[in-house]
Amino acid sequence: MIQSVTRAAQILKALGNESPRLGVTELAERVGLAKATVHGLLRTLEEEGLVEQDPDTGKYQLGMVLFQLGSTFLENNTLRSRSLFWAEALANRTRQSAWVGVLHGDHVVVVHHVFRPDDTVQILEVGASIPWNASALGKALVAHLPPARRRRLLAGPFERLTGSTLADTGALTAATDRAAAAGVALDDQEAIVGEAGIAAPVFDSSGHVAGALGITGPVERLIPDGPVPELLGAVRECARGLSRDLGARRLPVPE
Numbered sequence: 001m002i003q004s005v006t007r008a009a010q011i012l013k014a015l016g017n018e019s020p021r022l023g024v025t026e027l028a029e030r031v032g033l034a035k036a037t038v039h040g041l042l043r044t045l046e047e048e049g050l051v052e053q054d055p056d057t058g059k060y061q062l063g064m065v066l067f068q069l070g071s072t073f074l075e076n077n078t079l080r081s082r083s084l085f086w087a088e089a090l091a092n093r094t095r096q097s098a099w100v101g102v103l104h105g106d107h108v109v110v111v112h113h114v115f116r117p118d119d120t121v122q123i124l125e126v127g128a129s130i131p132w133n134a135s136a137l138g139k140a141l142v143a144h145l146p147p148a149r150r151r152r153l154l155a156g157p158f159e160r161l162t163g164s165t166l167a168d169t170g171a172l173t174a175a176t177d178r179a180a181a182a183g184v185a186l187d188d189q190e191a192i193v194g195e196a197g198i199a200a201p202v203f204d205s206s207g208h209v210a211g212a213l214g215i216t217g218p219v220e221r222l223i224p225d226g227p228v229p230e231l232l233g234a235v236r237e238c239a240r241g242l243s244r245d246l247g248a249r250r251l252p253v254p255e
Contacts, residue, residue: 011042024060083213083242095117097217098114099113108141136212139187156169161190184199184232
């Protein structure tokens with residue numbers, strides 16, 4: 001590997017985490033490099049538009065070029081482009097927000113989000129990264145991974161976002177087994193208190209799981225006394241439709 005590229009990537013990742021702006025000293029501490037090295041890398045990244053410096057505070061943040069690169073990635077992502085119709089249909093059919101997610105490490109990244117079709121204020125969640133164990137999307141994905149990768153993720157460690165987040169190998173193994181059998185996964189206030197999720201896997205032409213499609217909304221609407229059958233059916237059907245659009249031929253039949 002080229003050391004300077006690795007170090008620059010570490011700086012970009014540090015800026016992309018929780019703190020939106022960081023100074024040279026803070027970045028040096030986070031990435032474990034000398035301040036002079038970090039300063040030199042930042043100047044190069046700034047010249048390329050990958051980071052920007054706040055003239056008032058002197059702190060750095062991610063630059064506009066990264067936004068442009070991210071937008072290009074989304075436009076060229078096959079799963080996202082094929083999901084536009086199905087996610088819209090799912091949101092309209094269920095009257096809930098529809099999300100499409102992919103697995104990145106041990107997190108699910110939202111690559112497409114259709115707002116709940118009402119007049120409430122909502123926040124676009126494209127780009128959001130959620131621990132796989134705290135979301136229906138993540139469980140739907142992990143349930144259909146190759147055995148070796150599934151075992152690695154089920155071994156942990158796990159993040160807790162709420163008191164209801166599943167963070168135990170046994171409980172998550174059981175949850176993903178249920179998701180594999182039923183063709184749909186659930187989360188009950190595991191990412192956000194008061195909200196639930198229902199998601200189903202999406203498969204590509206090779207038969208591998210490519211992502212997941214699901215809905216999120218108030219727990220009393222999605223799973224008041226258990227999951228609402230009509231919502232389960234809608235999620236499954238739209239995920240299967242998206243899978244067919246991706247070229248999947250043989251789809252698992254829920255038990």
